[in-house]
Amino acid sequence: MFLKFLNGMNFIARCKKYGLGLWQCPNFLFLLMGLITVAAMVGTFFVSQRFASEGVTIMSVTLVVAFIMTLGSFVIRGVEKVAEANILKTEFISIISHQLCSPLAAIKWNMEVIESERDPERVLSDKQRTFLTNIKKSNEQMLKMVTDLLEVARVDQGKAIFEKKKLDLGDIVEESVADLRIAAAEKNIEIVLKIEPVSKKVCVDERKMRVVIDNLIGNAIKYSNEGAKVEVGLKEEGKKIIFSVQDWGVGIPRYQHSKIFEKFFRSKNESRYRTEGVGIGLYLAREIVKYFGGDVWFESEAGKGSTFYFSLPVA
Amino acid sequence: MDNQKNKKIIIIEDDRSLQNALVEVLEQEGFETVSAYDGEEGLAKTVAEKPDLVLLDIILPKKDGYEVLAEIKKGECKNIPVLILTNLEEIDNVQRALDLGATTFMIKSDFSLKDVVEKIKENVG
Numbered sequence: 001m002f003l004k005f006l007n008g009m010n011f012i013a014r015c016k017k018y019g020l021g022l023w024q025c026p027n028f029l030f031l032l033m034g035l036i037t038v039a040a041m042v043g044t045f046f047v048s049q050r051f052a053s054e055g056v057t058i059m060s061v062t063l064v065v066a067f068i069m070t071l072g073s074f075v076i077r078g079v080e081k082v083a084e085a086n087i088l089k090t091e092f093i094s095i096i097s098h099q100l101c102s103p104l105a106a107i108k109w110n111m112e113v114i115e116s117e118r119d120p121e122r123v124l125s126d127k128q129r130t131f132l133t134n135i136k137k138s139n140e141q142m143l144k145m146v147t148d149l150l151e152v153a154r155v156d157q158g159k160a161i162f163e164k165k166k167l168d169l170g171d172i173v174e175e176s177v178a179d180l181r182i183a184a185a186e187k188n189i190e191i192v193l194k195i196e197p198v199s200k201k202v203c204v205d206e207r208k209m210r211v212v213i214d215n216l217i218g219n220a221i222k223y224s225n226e227g228a229k230v231e232v233g234l235k236e237e238g239k240k241i242i243f244s245v246q247d248w249g250v251g252i253p254r255y256q257h258s259k260i261f262e263k264f265f266r267s268k269n270e271s272r273y274r275t276e277g278v279g280i281g282l283y284l285a286r287e288i289v290k291y292f293g294g295d296v297w298f299e300s301e302a303g304k305g306s307t308f309y310f311s312l313p314v315a
Numbered sequence: 316m317d318n319q320k321n322k323k324i325i326i327i328e329d330d331r332s333l334q335n336a337l338v339e340v341l342e343q344e345g346f347e348t349v350s351a352y353d354g355e356e357g358l359a360k361t362v363a364e365k366p367d368l369v370l371l372d373i374i375l376p377k378k379d380g381y382e383v384l385a386e387i388k389k390g391e392c393k394n395i396p397v398l399i400l401t402n403l404e405e406i407d408n409v410q411r412a413l414d415l416g417a418t419t420f421m422i423k424s425d426f427s428l429k430d431v432v433e434k435i436k437e438n439v440g
Contacts, residue, residue, distance in 0.1 A: 098402055098403070101402040101423065102330055102333070102402055102423065103332075104424060105333065105402070105423035105424045106330055106332040106333045106336070108424075108427070108428075109332075109333060109336035109337070109427075109428045110332055110335070112336070112428040112429070113335075113336045113339045113340060113428070116340065116343065118343070143424050146424070147424055147425070150404070157405075159405040159407065160405075160406065161404065161405075161406045161409060207425070
């Protein structure tokens, strides 16, 4: 406890961590302000006792206040610098992602042209086709990462576009599962669908919900062991539609439960270096579901697996 | 389904590899294509060629896509459908293009070439 307190007081280390100079660092400036305020109060007390002249007392109080206000302006500048850095970071991500999007799209389209060749003399051999498929897959991975990053930047800046249409969530889930079966098959994972007939629709943006569902099922596949099973469910409960995806993979240790929806959080579990990703899928999923009035939650135990849920209000 | 025969499409796109891919696929589908690599060239060719559809990027040299779109919609070519093809997906970009009279808005990285061709077929005049 005491150590933790001392650690908190180690403002030099903290300022260093945030890349701020001492005079821009709120931690240091607040401490300094506190010390000066105390010194000023004690000083004013002695001055007023010794000189007992109102004029001198008022003068000294004014001087101290002026000094504290100057210091306050340093604090504000420090906070502004942090806020600015945050904006810059978001803009940086969005600029880089935009710049990456064009060449990635160009690769994708040019590969499509090669694939669509109809002239039998120039058509690809099976071997070439296999390698082309490999390139395509890597490209899709990059594109997905970049578009997710862009989406995060957009959500953070309030610039994301959300359409609202009455849709059958079951259809979106089935489409997603159909696309993800290839990735699952590579790890010999079986995706079991348990979709109860849901009569009611939800009011969502199909593309955004695909991001949510792809990310949740994708995670289940990613964190499952070879040959395991992933169960995807959908049911109606009261005025809500509830989606779930269960895996029997590595699971999430309890002490990390509160952090997994954080942006850029990569669980420090045992497969951290065995899986890819940048750690924004869950953050994005929750932001999107929240936008449509729903919620995302999970149950998980390290070594036993996880179940992720989201609910959406019926339209 | 042969309504695209002899239909002329102008592609205003500065990225040559995207331009090449679009030309190849659209010509395979029987469209006639005209390429422009900057905003000014695109506008001049649109006025001169009177295409059946304009495929327009937003970030372009000399004149950006919004300027080109605004000028197309002001002049005698205002009834030609303009499809925006970009990577700018922020809401203000989409809204601005639609307000200026764009027919539809497509995000390059989200669409396959096949999707783009489908959209063109849907909207070609």
